[in-house]
Amino acid sequence: MEPSIKPSVARRMLDLRKTFSCGQCFRWERMDENRYIGVVQGAVLDLTKEERNIHIVQYGENPLAKKVLDQYFDFEMNYTLANEDIVAQARKTGDNAVIRATKFCKGLRILRQDPFETLVSFMISANNNIPKIKLTIQDLCEKLGDPIVDWKGKTYHTFPTPEQIARHPEIVQSAKAIGYRARGIVEAAEKIASGSLDLSQYLAENSGFDEAMRTLTALYGVGEKVANCVLLFGLGHRNAFPVDTWVKKVLAQFYGVEKSYKTFIQAQFPVHPGLVQQYLFFYLRENPNQVQNDWGSKDTNSSQKQQ
DNA sequence: TCCCAGGGACCGT
DNA sequence: ACGGTCCATGGG
Numbered sequence: 001m002e003p004s005i006k007p008s009v010a011r012r013m014l015d016l017r018k019t020f021s022c023g024q025c026f027r028w029e030r031m032d033e034n035r036y037i038g039v040v041q042g043a044v045l046d047l048t049k050e051e052r053n054i055h056i057v058q059y060g061e062n063p064l065a066k067k068v069l070d071q072y073f074d075f076e077m078n079y080t081l082a083n084e085d086i087v088a089q090a091r092k093t094g095d096n097a098v099i100r101a102t103k104f105c106k107g108l109r110i111l112r113q114d115p116f117e118t119l120v121s122f123m124i125s126a127n128n129n130i131p132k133i134k135l136t137i138q139d140l141c142e143k144l145g146d147p148i149v150d151w152k153g154k155t156y157h158t159f160p161t162p163e164q165i166a167r168h169p170e171i172v173q174s175a176k177a178i179g180y181r182a183r184g185i186v187e188a189a190e191k192i193a194s195g196s197l198d199l200s201q202y203l204a205e206n207s208g209f210d211e212a213m214r215t216l217t218a219l220y221g222v223g224e225k226v227a228n229c230v231l232l233f234g235l236g237h238r239n240a241f242p243v244d245t246w247v248k249k250v251l252a253q254f255y256g257v258e259k260s261y262k263t264f265i266q267a268q269f270p271v272h273p274g275l276v277q278q279y280l281f282f283y284l285r286e287n288p289n290q291v292q293n294d295w296g297s298k299d300t301n302s303s304q305k306q307q
Numbered sequence: 308t309c310c311c312a313g314g315g316a317c318c319g320t
Numbered sequence: 321a322c323g324g325t326c327c328a329t330g331g332g
Contacts, residue, residue, distance in 0.1 A: 023313060122313080127328060129312035179329045184315090223315045244313035260322070281313075 015107025118234025184221020
């Protein structure tokens with residue numbers, strides 16, 4: 001069967017490796033240094049970096065329109081300007097961690113992923129590690145998602161819909177290493193499938209941060225950390241600031257903060273908080289040793305921090 | 308056996 | 321809003 005192919009080219013600054021390996025998404029597969037393949041909505045996207053451009057080929061019955069791609073990759077936001085604002089703010093407070101992390105993360109973009117996929121993915125992330133999260137999600141997609149076959153015969157899978165999950169709770173429970181996380185996932189899917197919960201209502205364009213946060217954390221299996229990830233990576237709330245074990249390491253090592261995170265974060269990262277969070281998170285994960293050396297001596301750095 | 312990984316629920320203050 | 325306690329999965 002002839003595949004549906006819709007090529008297009010993205011010219012904006014986009015570093016594929018940083019964007020796909022920074023922990024915000026779990027379904028992009030690295031083919032080589034300049035090529036990644038992933039499933040977005042109902043389409044398989046095959047991305048190749050060609051000098052300064054990203055060449056996009058997609059196949060599947062439902063290719064994504066350019067506008068949808070622009071939204072997914074957050075091309076509507078100017079990251080060059082945002083990064084300049086972040087660095088300017090960091091200079092005011094002498095925040096070298098943010099300055100270094102921002103430079104290190106040039107080309108990293110925060111995706112606007114499907115809210116339901118983001119919710120389920122980060123429910124799975126609770127008390128878990130990234131390789132195992134990927135395995136569970138992949139297994140869930142293969143068991144409950146719709147197959148998409150490319151022209152070479154390779155099969156990909158869409159992320160299951162709320163209906164597909166709600167209809168087969170026993171299959172969800174059987175997903176690899178999902179364990180106790182299945183309950184909350186099925187419950188959330190049932191609410192969405194029955195119409196009593198509509199995630200699109202809590203997109204940044206449609207809802208305030210606090211209301212969206214309250215709705216998400218009311219779900220079983222969704223605490224503040226997972227909710228922040230859903231808000232940031234799925235619902236477009238760029239003020240969200242997920243605090244996980246790595247961010248706690250950042251706050252402890254560089255800022256000497258080991259409690260009352262929220263208060264400190266609001267004061268220290270007022271400009272593009274979500275971006276800053278992701279920069280700090282990714283910088284520490286990619287440079288654990290260097291960061292240890294740079295930040296390890298609390299007595300020189302953190303004691304000089306204002307506040 | 309213990310520790311860790313992008314924690315959560317539940318309870319006290 | 322914050323802190324403590326118990327809970328939970330699989331891998332190293």
